[in-house]
Amino acid sequence: MNSLNMPGFLPHRLACFLLSVGLITPLMAAQGSAEVVGEVTLLIGQAQLVGADDVVRTVERGQPVRAGDRIETREGGHVHVRFVDGGRLSVRPASRLQIENYSHSATQPQGSAIKFRLDEGVIRSITGTWGEEARERFRLNTPMAAIGIKGTDFVVKSDANATAASVYSGAILLAPLDDCATPLGSCQKGREKLLSADMKGLMLELNRQQGVPQFVAAVDLLASARRPAAGVGIATTVPPVVGVGVGAEARAATGANLDKPIVNEARGRDLVEAATQIAAAQIAAAQSPVVPAPAPLQPQVNELVWARYAWVKDGGLDTLSQTFEQASAAGRESVAFGTAHALTRNASPAGAVLTTTDAAVNFRLAGSSAFFQRNFDLGVEAAKVDNGTLAVDFSRATFATQLGVSSPTLGADSVVASGSIGKDGVMRTTSANAIVLGATTLDGKEAGYLFEKSIPTGALRGVTLWGR
Structure with a gap:
């Protein structure tokens, strides 16, 4: 009878009972036992979460996120996820992202693994403490590319034929996916390229015609995410700010906390319109004549x-x-x-x-x-x-x-x-x-x-x- 006091015994008995009477399915039981690795902190528009059990759930703020989940946003949909290690993920409109793994071992770092797969769309990823401690165990795959990190805040846009990436802080190593013999970490077979935050005005691009990542002039990948018609979309031309939603300016203009749930579509449109107006004002200001800064002097080396x-x-x-x-x-x-x-x-x-x-x-x-x-x-x-x-x-x-x-x-x-x-x-x-x-x-x-x-x-x- 002492076995009744064993940790986890009662939940196990309850699960067995529910399975026996058909109130839950084996797939539902497996999903419930999966470890929670994060939660949804922001939702704008519509999105769905497809679990490892293939059950489709409508995304809600505060919803737990597990390894194996796939986040799918519709046109105008926008989801923020905060992971248990402080890492953050922004899934932009019309995107599909799979969280393949999110685990950590302080005693055995080689057992840690953080792996995402972006099938299409745009995401922004900010590394948490697990990723910082085991950078060689982080990987983001797209249909074309494999991306490793060096302590990073970066943006990736992808479809079946091309991948583009820009960096806000830290650095990434982007390589053709075909070059990767290992499932985690950066791939270094000679065709990879490193992009760091100090390489201003540049981003990396890889497409099927090139076969090798190329440096190209940077564009705002967040702004290039697909948006719905009639201007009802996310105003992504506002410079992104870590830890906030659509933008700090939009929050100040509306007095709204974007970490609160969007209760209806009209409220979402109000927030989007406010951010759009601010973005338009910033674009107009950027078009004003600017006196170019003098070219930096060539660095001098005298001792070496x-x-x-x-x-x-x-x-x-x-x-x-x-x-x-x-x-x-x-x-x-x-x-x-x-x-x-x-x-x-x-x-x-x-x-x-x-x-x-x-x-x-x-x-x-x-x-x-x-x-x-x-x-x-x-x-x-x-x-x-x-x-x-x-x-x-x-x-x-x-x-x-x-x-x-x-x-x-x-x-x-x-x-x-x-x-x-x-x-x-x-x-x-x-x-x-x-x-x-x-x-x-x-x-x-x-x-x-x-x-x-x-x-x-x-x-x-x-x-x-x-x-x-």
Whole structure:
């Protein structure tokens, strides 16, 4: 009789009884036992929730959300979800999103998994604490692309033939879905591209004709979500604000709390019209003549110098490095070594360590030189380096970088790497699609790294210098 006091015994007995008399079905019992991972905090218009049991439910504010659920919004429909770890998800009109997994293990991070699938439409995702702690276990798939994160607030628009993504904070790694051998984390097979929040004016786009993600001029993906006719839709041209609904301006104009349920369609239209008016005013203001800001000065690098080995045959294409004799003439010391180059910097006293008051810096590319050596004839050709980013978090001693590289034989390619920075300023790569070796100056003002990447048609080599 003591077994009657066992935790979960009575609910189990009750479920068995209800099953036996036909008041619930096995599928209903399975859905009820699924762990709740979040709740709906905002609903505008119409949307439905399709559970793992394939039962369709009308979405309501406060409704629990479980792993396996699919959120489907209609034209004009808009749903916000807050997850148990503080993560947030905004599902825009005419969208279909599957929550495939949302789990976490503090003792076994390798068991954590956050995975979404956006079949069509537009969503905005803000990473919670689980995603921050196990970024390598996060994945958002679309019919075309796989997206991994680096602590991120980002927007994705997708259909069967194309995917576009923009970033508000942090960074994402977007790759063709076909390149992914693992179900979670970012995919790094050489065709991926990194997009970070500091790459202003750019977004990533992947379509079936390209096959490789491309940087394109940014547009407001939230505003491009489909809306119903006659202007009764979500005014998404208002700049998005974390943690609020249609927009802070709309809430101030209407005096409404958009986290409260929308009780009828007329009330929803009132909120939408208020936000639309504010958006129109902002567009009109944006069309006023604006005096362009002066172009930023080219960053200067004075301490770091690349030295080139004497045996390197680059056909005179290396315009950035010096011979070892030239580089060491001023008493510089080598701090990073590759097969063709070594990075040198001013000699420092014994025991000197990296010291800077800056918590984090987004370096700008000051100079680069790269060449591609072909396998079939051992000839070399110049390679172009562009769209470079280098983010260094000195407070966490980490770095993340991305480069676009191209040449006639190579085509378009990329170099992506992240890792740690030691007290000596030397970069130590932990994740990369190429060999990346480099360092910063001990005052944190300059940085440089080399990259080497072998592909079936040849070998890519290059050096970079970065300033502020």
